[in-house]
Amino acid sequence: MSSVSSKIQDVFNEPGCGKNQGKSEKERKKGCTKQLQPGGAAGGCAFDGAKIALQPITDVAHLVHGPIACEGNSWDNRGSKSSGSNLWRTGFTTDINETDVVFGGEKRLYKSVKEIIEKYDPPAVFVYQTCVPAMIGDDIDAVCKAASKKFGKPVIPVNSPGFVGPKNLGNKLAGEAILDHVIGTEEPEYTTPYDINIIGEYNLSGELWQVKPLLDELGIRILCCISGDAKYHDVASSHRAKAAMMVCSKSMINIARKMEERYGIPFFEGSFYGIEDTSDALREISQLLIERGAPAELMERTEALIAREEARAWAGIEPYKQRLAGKKVLLITGGVKSWSVVAALQEAGLELVGTSVKKSTKEDKERIKELMGEDAHMIDDMSPREMYKMLKDAKADIMLSGGRSQFIALKAKMPWLDINQERHHAYMGYVGMVELVKEIDKALANPVWEQVRKRAPWEETTWEERADAAIAAEAAALAADPELAKAQRRSARICKCKAVERGAIEDAILEHGLSSVEAVTERTHAGSGCTGCAGTIAGILDSIEDWRPGSVSEPAKQAA
């Protein structure tokens, strides 16, 4: 385990991470993993993260060393696509039993690797460590080393047992595993001045293929995509790329940075979601390649392609403009990718509600990201009635969000479109944006909504009418009773991660004269989890005159 913990420390020190650089020495040591809140955690574990990150490498056997839960409950659950081998979708696990737990599972692991190589002959076997064998002390590094020597094939240990942290950490530990054991171990057949790596893209729903034709036309070769639709050989020889793009997500930043450090491959952070973002990303790729020695005419061709494809995308969106004009979209998502679709939605005539942002300047984008991150957390435990109220207050026609809120939106009988990981449609590049607008149109135009909102024949009122009545009754009760209103306000759970109610925050502010979000966090722990509620805490601080006991405006606000 010592090697795992030192790796984790190493990952925490990531200098490429902007967030990390802003932290104090002490905070940095604590790392970017917050301690998970028992009873309040919902995400995946480090093993899950590691598997997600590497599983899209298509021709490799991914062997999970652990009890059946780790692989048996989760295999073949990802929407990555492969243009070649489907071995990645074959579930391999040692399925350790009681005897293994007592006597150790190393022998079984070694035999499993042997069987896989005999039966499937993959270019490499990735062995994933899980909690139970980590606890009993199975040394997968040693087993992998021995197996690799014996069978003459790379057998790669991925040391990321679930309990070391959340999914995000697992992504990074997976990156470390391929940095240590895979990248730079083979050579490409040939190289060109147009070779790039794309890092942190998993080819979900085949999205990479929405962008690859653009690069193909420019003559830019994806030497390796880590790890969407990658082959082992691509990853092993990816160190010869001239430049890299890190797809807008921090999950594999350590790979990008260390490849820059070790092999001198410059990288930039970009996104292929949204029309402008795609154009920007193409420009940056070309720019980096030119800096690394590609002919300068590449940029001219890039601009020509951007002009042509942007025009094609806007033309694709045009027919929907009239149908979508004035329709209101409520964007709720924690997904880092989705904010970049805003410009395209606005271009299609849709109006965004729930955010006050109108233009897509860089600062605005950050703001949208922040706002949506917060709301995404908020709706996780919303009741359908609350959801309905939110949508109604926002006067939204459709909601775009991640898969988890799907069922709430649907029970509230609200048109809904999935734009996060679990979606079935591909929304990347120029074609992807057109596809997204088309899907929104399809969802909005579906006559099913009209029907499902009708009252049942035996009901006097519709579901919505009852919800409205209940909401009105509640508001009336609060207006009539200031004490109740106060109690209600104070009982709002501001920080879901640490289960801190508004009352505790108000008390701390008054008692200690706090004036900054950091100070409130220090005192109450609110905002020390996912940090999504920082904005809300700032709002409480700003509006102190509205709620401070004895302030002039207090009673009025309580009623509101």
Add this chain to the structure above:
Amino acid sequence: MAKVTHTQKACAVNPLKMSQPIGSALAFMGIKNCMPLFHGSQGCTSFGLVLFVRHFKEAIPLQTTAMSEVATVLGGLENVEQAIVTIANRQKPSIIGISSTGVTETKGDDVDGYIKLIREKHPELDHIALVYVSTPDFKDAFQDGWAKTVTRMIEQLVEPVPADAVRDPAKVNLLPGAHVTPGDLDELRDLIEAFGLEPVILPDLSGSLDGHVPDDFTPTTIGGIGLAEIAAMGLSQHTIAVGEQMRPAAEAMEKKTGVPYTLFDRLTGLEVNDDFITLLAGLSGQPVPNKIKRQRSQLVDAMLDGHFHFGGKRIAIGAEPDLLWTLSGWFRELGAELAAAVTTTESPLLERIATAEVLIGDLEDLEARAADCDLLVTHSHGRQAAERLAIPFYRIGIPMFDRLGAAHQTIVGYRGTRDLIFEIGNMFIASGHEPNPETWSLPEETGHVGEKALAAH
């Protein structure tokens, strides 16, 4: 909304349509202890019989007047008489249902006149009802034959009732169209009975062709509605007709007995079933049972879960007018689009269907129009077209000879609608195209300048 067109072709290729005598015979098969009889050549009967055997996978009672060439020219009185006497002696039915065919209609046999003569000559057959329907093969289609037969039975077999007669508030007549399966009838019976009402179903295929194993062998129909029950239908409180084709029958009932009717042009979908349940609650004065409330809620949820997969889908349907209406309306409610519609016969519904064109044509026409569709919906004869088009294929209607359980395919009520969403939604999911690196290729004309740059190295 739709333009109703007729095929301009001289030659029908891969027919969708089936003839009206067999629709007529099927209606007679929903009557207890009945022997359907075709007045025509032997082949008319045997084709119909084989078709039903393959569809229902049951023994099918169907007899023929076995018209020979000579008999056809001279007239079929003798053949009809012999057939009736033979059937009466052998199978001992309560009713013989006689349908004419192309051969005898071309000759112009006056079967009504024949029956009058036979009645005079054979008073010993008075206890057997003889119902004759004119159903020439060369006119109309399957559902017309069915509808005419039901209307004729009502005119002939239901006892007239004085306007002030005391009616049974528990009894409700149900007149299902030819597209309503025995499974559908079971579902409708359950729903009606859930309100404490007693359905009187004419014809009742759920008793005869629902695929049960009978206690003993009978050469006539097994199960179905009895003649006494038909006679008393005038004392029911209300008539519910399912399918536009049943309007003349419901009107005949009202005219003869004063029983008012409500016609449902379909019973697949949420709102139509709301109307249906509202009617039953009104007729019975009973509250809606919890079971039905749960079914509605499940349907609403199925619609929400399912609409993702139906939205924007292009559907090609080949079906008789009432089934086409039922399915197209329901598909539309889930966001799918009727892109190709072919049917068999005229109906007032056709021009109201939400699509550009409804063609009275064949499966070749349907295939030609279904090229860019996501789903083909028709009877089993569509299977080759679906294969050629490489699109998923949902079988519905008669004949369905290459699948089990045709009789139990149930698409009515909240529950039937829910299951139909699942079944077809799953077909869409299963046929989802996996993307590949070429899926989003740039258009050809944009060229590939970069390939040269890459090749240079």
